[in-house]
Amino acid sequence: MAEAAIPAAVPTGSSSAARLLRAVARQRELSLVVVMVALGAFVFTQAPQLLSASNLTQVTAHASIIAVAAVGEAIVILTRNVDLSIEAMIGLVAFAVADILATKTVGAPVAILLGVALGLVLGLINGVLVAVLRVPAIIATLGTLSAYRGFTLLLAGGKQITLTQLPAGYTDWARGTVVFLPLFVLIALVVVTVAAIVLRQTTIGRQVYALGSNPEAAEILGIRTRLITISTFAVCGLLAGVAGVMWGMEFGTINATAATGVTLQVIAAVVVGGVNINGGSGTVVGAGIGALFLAFIQNALILLKLSQFWLQAIYGLVILIAVVIDGALLRAVQRSRARGRRP
């Protein structure tokens, strides 16, 4: 659509403006940080408690959970797929881990490992549906969203696991720190860093981008597209498992509807972070920053004493604004490149 719409007479902007545009497009994550700092400065003048230790801990804890899930989602979206079932995977893992812990048969480390493994299995199921059975990702994961949530409801049978049923001190980890960093932030940083390095430096990482940019070309080049697709969904499930475990620690009391609506937050984080929804471009660092940005917006609403009812609408607006800006940037860059090539 974009390429056909390029008008013949492009307004001749200065080359420095074009360079700036390209720089903004390339440093999409950086521009988000700039916007966040600017908004943060404004909020700080209105509500200085923004930067208080307790507020920062609270904001970053939730942002870290979303960031871990967003990294998984970003990897799937990079391959031109989407995983709508992520909230159901988070919810199922969060409940299953709490359920296992409540039986007091195994210790916390085993329960956590089982939870992450469960996430991996759920992700593998999505991957097999998409890559082997050739179900379009949007349908496959819309289906598993419903199925996984139904399974959670079945498992729970109306009951909830309360804080008192969990091992003593289990939920303290959500507030724990390693040296100076909160544990959750550390987990998110490790996940983002590892994913970023793998995507950037390894063959399979580059193949993820190749697949998303041009699936047909990727196939012709001999990239094992099925294997990559299954792997990306499996990683997404694994990270949803990690996020599910974190969710359980954060909230303590868990019922079968845990994490309902989180898919929207996760995809919003990915899109706001500059990952192209049509695959092939964007970074997991961006997705992580996107998660932080959304958590910051939510926190700012509370601090500025604006109605929480606005939150959902603002999420929607943020997604729309981000995709409109990205679309405009993309077209501008294409235009300036096309002009550059002209003799």
Add this chain to the structure above:
Amino acid sequence: MSRARRFLGWEALLAVVLIALIAIGITVSPVFLSGRNFTNLTAAVIEVSIMALPMALIIIAGEIDLSVESMAGLSCAVVGVLWQAGVPIQVAIPIVLVIGAGGGLLNGVLVTSFGLPSLVVTLGTLALFRGLALVVLGSQGVAGFPDWFTSFGFGTVPGTPIPWPLLIFAALAIALGTVLHTMWPGRRLFAIGKNASAARYSGVGVARTKLVLFAFNGVIAALAGVILTARFASSRADIGQGLTLTVITIVLLGGVNIFGGRGTIPGVVLAAATLAVLGNVLRLTNVSAEIQSIAVGVLLIVSVVIPNLAHQVSARMGRGPEAGRGSAATAGAGGTAIP
């Protein structure tokens, strides 16, 4: 020709499943054939079935609209707020239909003028419309609607077990089926869904057609919101949450191709009936709601896996005219571009 036969095949399969389900229903429960059960059975799926009809057109045109459940919720909330403010229902209904058109136009403009993927745009408006519903109504509920309005929701045509909204569904199905399958706008839709650029170069107003489709989808979603309000006799901001999944399930189960270009209205109607009877039979046999949720999800996936496998088998036997038409090949054609 072979395509027509394949569709007949899919619809015939649906019809067989439907008849089998009805037979099971008759065997497991003596009340299955009662008029009262028919009313319950249709009422449970009427809003999603109504929303599935225009959604089928959107998906045939190669787009998708995830925001319908939120538009229904927004419409429900606005009806409540207006009624609370003393506006008569007769005036409130046209107002929310206009809001539906406006919301649909917003989707359409973002998709056609800005060239954005409808999946993300409508994911954004899914949040936006729900957010607006929360903003206008908050966490309160509005009740005390006039009798004529609520009886439109759960009352039946006098002397029959037919709920009023079923008439709306039937009229809409006949109108859209006629337009889609016998008139030029319908042929345009299939052309757009098969190959949007080819359609554009052939002089089809692709953007304009999609704009109209999204606006119409918004209007029908708002109408579904009105019906939900009448049926529940109350207005809340969270009404309709999760319905999009069922709407899309009905459309795809009806044989509409997710990448556009293929599908029929009779198929969608059959799918809606199948889902209605399935839900009813499960309920009559006291199967829990959780299993139903799993069943809907599995059904959605199976409805795609079976034709895919059949396609692969026929392609391997060397008869499929579109053999080798893999996910990659269709990805570029569909506006959703999510293979």
